[in-house]
Amino acid sequence: MTTMTRRSSNPLSEMLTWLDTEAPVGLPGLGLLALVRMEDYVEDGTYVLRAELPGIDPDDDLDISVDGDVLTLSGERHEEQRDRNRHEMHYGSFSRSVRLPRHARAEDIAATYTAGVLEVRVPIDGPTEQPQKIAVRKTED
Template sequence: MALIKYNPNSYRPATFSSFVDKFFDDDFFGGKRASSFSPKVDIAETENEFELQFHLAGVNKDDIKIDVNDDRLTVSGERKFKNEKNEKNYHSVESFYGTFSRSFYLPDNVNLEKIDASYQDGILNIVIPKDEKKETKKTITIK
């Protein structure tokens, strides 16, 4: 079973009108876009483990939280905007800032006790080892 991505914040406008409303409400005038940030995540699988790499440039390690609840791994935190008082007039800010939360459903064959996380150079690396004791496939004989 593969690792399944779960993102409750995904948004697809139903109509062009709702797209225009979202653009002017959220993006253009610094609304929700300025307060929400969704980091990119690379997911890889080997024979022995899953590896998740979160791209979190500009986020302090202390501002990141990793939780496992039942069969769901959640990484949340905040990327803070440092508005320094030094006569800078921003004409454009293309970086995303604010809080984020990304969740992933975990398959049954992982060992939750041995999950390891490290953070270096803006990359949060989470390694989730597979548990050899749990079978992922089984063939059932029909009687």
């Protein structure tokens, strides 16, 4: 007779927790802590970048910089010490960089932070270039 047992948590979640918090010295999370989920698009002549950054104070924990045509978001999410049953939130330093579109006016960047989402808006002078589709010609062997 087979008895089914139910796991109290997700094994993948347990593995990621081990990688982030209990990995041997020299393997600090294998880069998993620095994940910042983002989306970007062009809207009415403005490049818009949105990043999920819940649990930070943008005045103290966030730095936005531009070096040439690269926009970088960096900062730190601070952990509150609590007795937990589950630990899936990521804390510590983070950094993400994106290349700005051609003709972006970095000097006119505006950023807002609302409900855990950072929105960075960069005006663009001139037309935005769309990717060019290249036709592939099929040949017979």
